Amino acid sequence: MKTLDTAHFARLAEIAPGLSAPQLRLALHLAATCDHARIVRGSSRTLAKATGLARSSVIGAIRSLTQGGFLLTRPGTHTRPSQYRVLNLA
Numbered sequence: 001m002k003t004l005d006t007a008h009f010a011r012l013a014e015i016a017p018g019l020s021a022p023q024l025r026l027a028l029h030l031a032a033t034c035d036h037a038r039i040v041r042g043s044s045r046t047l048a049k050a051t052g053l054a055r056s057s058v059i060g061a062i063r064s065l066t067q068g069g070f071l072l073t074r075p076g077t078h079t080r081p082s083q084y085r086v087l088n089l090a
Helices: 006-018 021-033 044-051 055-067
Strands: 039-041 071-074 083-086
Touching (some): 006 021, 021 044, 021 055, 021 083, 044 055, 055 071
Antiparallel strands (some): 039 083, 071 083
16 A cells, blocks of 8 residues: 655655756656655665665665655665665655
């Protein structure tokens, strides 16, 4: 179940001009695949494969989106994948 609706994607369209191509691609992927709590779990490798980006580009985009206040990250461990929560889209 997804909680992002047309208004959330409209907000993404508003911020899109200020994002690089990898940031926008990652933001769209996370917004489209998040769960009801707006969370996506997975490694940077998984996100790179899903978005077609290089892993280094995904890591940079995660860093930028987190610093910009659009994403909250929770690093993974050996037994738990990283967690990304989509923010500021309402």
